[in-house]
Amino acid sequence: MSAQEPQLAVEVDRRRIFEGESVRYRVTLENVENPAEPTLPEIDNNFIVERLGNQTLNSRQITIINGRRSEVVRFGHQYDFRLTPKAAGTYEIPPPTVEVDGVLLEGTAVSVEVRPPADQETVFVEMSADRTAVYPMQSFTISLTIAVRDLPGELSDRSPLSVQGNQPVSVRIPWLDEPLPDGLDSDQTWRDILEPLIHRSDSFRGATDGFQINNIGSQSVFSMFGRDVTTFLPPAKRTERTLQDGSMAAFHEYQLQRTFTPQTTADVTIGAVIVKGTFATELAGGRLNGEEIYAVSRPLPIRVKEVPTEGRPSTFNGGIGSFQTAAELSPTTAAVGEPMTLSVRMTGRGTISDLQPPKIAEIPEITQHFRTYDATTESVPNGKVFTFGLRPLTSNVQEFPPIPISWFDVQQEQYVTQTTPAIPVSITEAQQLATSEIISGAPLPRSELRTSDSGLFANHSSLSELKSENAQLRPWLVTWSAMILVWAAVVVGVRIVSARAGDPAAGRRQAARSTALNRLSAAVNSDHADAQTASEVPASAVKGLIADYRNVSTAGMTSADAGQCLAEAGVDENLQQRVQQFLNDCDAARYGGDSNRADELPITARQLISELAAALEKRC
Template sequence: MVVTGMKLYLGHFRDVMARMLLALVFCLSLWFCPTSVQGQDVAVTLEKDQVFVGESFGMRIKVTGDDSPSEPVLSESQDFSVEFDGGSRDSRSSVVIINGRMVKNEESGYVFSYRLIAKRAGKLLIPTASVRTSGGVLYTKMHFITAVKPGESQDFKLRMEFSSAEAYVGQPLTLTITWYLAKDVQGFQFHLPFLNDERFRVVDFEERINPAHREEYLQIDVGGGDTVARKMRLEYKGREFTALRFRKVLIPKEAGTLRLGQSTVAFNALAGYRRGGLGGGLFDSFDDFFQGNMPFGMGRQAIYKKMVAPSNEPVVTVKELPSEGRPANFSGLVGEYRVAAEALPTEARVGDPITLTVQVAGPDYLEQVELPNLAEDKNLTRDFKVPAEIAPGKVNGAVKTFTQTIRAKRADVKEVPAIELPYFDVRSGRYKTARTQPIPLKIQATRVVTALDAEGREVQDISGSEIETWTQGIAHNYEDESVLKKEDLPPLIGFWPTLLLIPPGAYILLLVGTALVRRRLADPAALKFRAALREFNAAVSEIKSARPGSADYYAALLRALREYLAAKLRKAPAGLALNEVLADLQQHLVPVELRDRLQRLYELCEAGSYGGSELQSAQTPQDLVSEALILVKQIERGFR
């Protein structure tokens, strides 16, 4: 035991020293890399300097002196998952009058936005980046962030559970993820490392929605795309919770004891109240998710704090499939399967098409199920012509259906033989074969169609008759010139020259149209800039149809304002702060009176998104919308 412990300690010590050496070499190499060149520089801004493991945070890379740099190349990092969040020009100009002389200052730049999630606790090095600009290659400086491991909470639990603790390689397993909530929350983001686990193939679980409880289902983003989740009331360790549950299918690729890494969900949790308004949470918009069970206080404003709930780390023991008894046509199906077949029509002639339908039923996940190659089934190809390709199967509920066209070769064919589907039965630990029942057929010989059948005449006895010329019908040859009919054709003067001009004319129009489209798409930010006012008016029209005074009403108006200003200032809407907006508007010579009105409108909308109908303001919700329309039109004039 002591020797084993020393070996583990020495191995861990060598790993730590190797990582420290690599970090030192990397840091020294960055020491000599330029962060500025020829009036251009690059800088990194982090949204925060301390996060929870699994919590998403923003990072911005700003290039000054070049408004069209290449996308940064980030160094590889095992400590973070990185997602590109878009980029936008960050150019501005200002006019200053000094001693009666007008001086115009112009600054060009570009901002790249990213979302990062820390994978482990500790002081972590943010991935550095290199950016190619018109003046050369720039490198960002080193930045560190502290990641803290989230702790368990009595009010929030995240649990994952496999459908079975033991499995075989290739056996679909259902992983159920349940988030238990005892308090109201605002916004959430799942971090599920198993989605990128190379030991498993991860696929979506096809949730069968009960029409009687359709309101309990919703689409949520779990990092790998939208997933159907169900909201319900559940009991956990003797306490009743509101729960959000969804499932994924994991198919093991290798044998061994496989442990899933810790998953997390980050959210803003209700921490208390203060005087001011009615607090509204995330699930208020999900058809009164809590059904009045959560304590929302009238005349109070809810206070939320950032939290992260960690999951457990479920384990599954995966075994290799045995080689003994494995059928030659085994395709890798693991579980328990049933198969049935149907052929239509059951009465046909030799060579006529017969549609063979095969239905396979089995585990919850059937997408990976494929039939053995029917063109290599000797029992089937002995009596039927079978194409080498088969149409992809279609899953409908718990059944996957395949269709194939076959043709009988002879009139003595009596049936479609049984179709076999080999699989490994996990219950018995042996290979088995599911078979369809033979399908009886009645096959008739093919009738040969002759030339006389094509003419539609009966067969006549021609023995002893002389050859004579047919005087009517399809066999008669007409030789008299009187059958020719003279027709006058209209003159085509001017038609052919016009026809010849159509192709080059169409080509010129295509060139002009392509050039115009390319010119518009060359600068997406310019398109958003020109369409900003139209998009804002459209958003306001939708807001007017919402319930005035609700938290969603104010939040929608605030979102429309933010997206309009982001488009006019050529910035990304995500993370656009009010102070930054006001500073940029000042650079565009927007009067201070308009900036003050905008700041007041922002503050009222933010307060309304929390307080809802209890917003303490002399202005009605409709007054705020009218003020926003007037204010945006006045700001728009400053950009023309």
């Protein structure tokens, strides 16, 4: 089968949306094995762009008909984005592009119509923040207000959310239970906010009261309440609003709040809230008439500011938030020149990862009495500990000086400095020994020299007792030769090891067997291994072993490629055939769903890995 041409496909899930809603924008690159990520068009002026992730579409399909085996391989990659229009209008999204093998591929343009909500005065959706510009680690609270006009006539005292039957008003709040934007955190979960608001109706007729929020339903976490639809009813406040014609109208106002804390200086946008449902607008003939209404708030941008450089003290160590400091010195009694250890602990709530050691080497009161060494850093719960090595330079010191440490306090919106208390110390002069106190080691025993008046042979009766004083070179030559041989062996060994360490192919061959067995064991011992994994991993382990010994790429290796590698290495034909049969069995188990065969594959793979390693070790 000839290779198909690369293609770049573009699609959106909807072409027409209301203002505040989003579209899913998908870019699919087909017939490309190792693609680069496509380049999106410049649409930031009209859309808020969020990456939703990407996934591979690579697949292999094996068909066996009348004993003839055919294989279809597909390559592809998919990229998903969420686009939220900033205003109503019709927008054309230009085509994305990607370069493949030096050729620029271009997708297609798509258009999206963004309709504004209909002009109505029954439902108002508003978002506000207690702060719209904050510093990192400075919390802010988002307040959502949904104002629903009172029911008409004598029904005005009833909840305007209680007349929708079993089709409650739907509310989508993207910042409640969906993943938060990068760099934004919250101590509150959606359960903390919504569970106290679950409405327990006293009616047995299926009537509801409240909002259905983010499709959180009773079939999941709230099944204990026994309803098909779970509603949430925030406390209502009765208010009046001025309408466009100048008249006053009564409303029920419902409010939800959530507090967020930015972790970085990246600006964030709180997504718009959408309300859909049927609302009663008039009472005629004793019956309520309703109107389908779509209402949406505006997105709420929050600016996260850098901490100011003006007024920043030299003792600022990168902390933003609120912290406490403490210092310990051990020992507090020492002689001049003896080692001491200083530990500075900084804990609290803030940018822990940005904390740096205090600059004690820049404090004159410390450096004139102590020699300082660079700090080591240890992470502890909610903080860090900085450990310094010290040596006193003089005995003329009674305390280790205080250490000033500064950070930016987001509550006060200013830099604050905290100083550790001084630590009393007792430093003595180093002990010095007089010359007379320095003694040498005990003398070795020695015998007294005596002269012999009887001549050289006076005390020796045999010439054999006399030893020649000439230099004996043979023993020395043997010793030197042995040392040279040992040195040469060490040099050769070091060069061999260095050569292997610098040879990636040799490293792959050396680790091939253990890598394959570890990959196989990890999958077999996994509690989450499914049938597909049980057939894919054994084949991948065997192919990986062959690729490592032959120093070729594992990615995309087919059964035919593996057989070709074994043939080139001169592996026994019987072993080649068994490997081919094993890989075919893996494919059949994967695509044919033969779970009984899949259970046997890891055992066969382990045996083949041992035999292949022994065979390839001799030939590679």
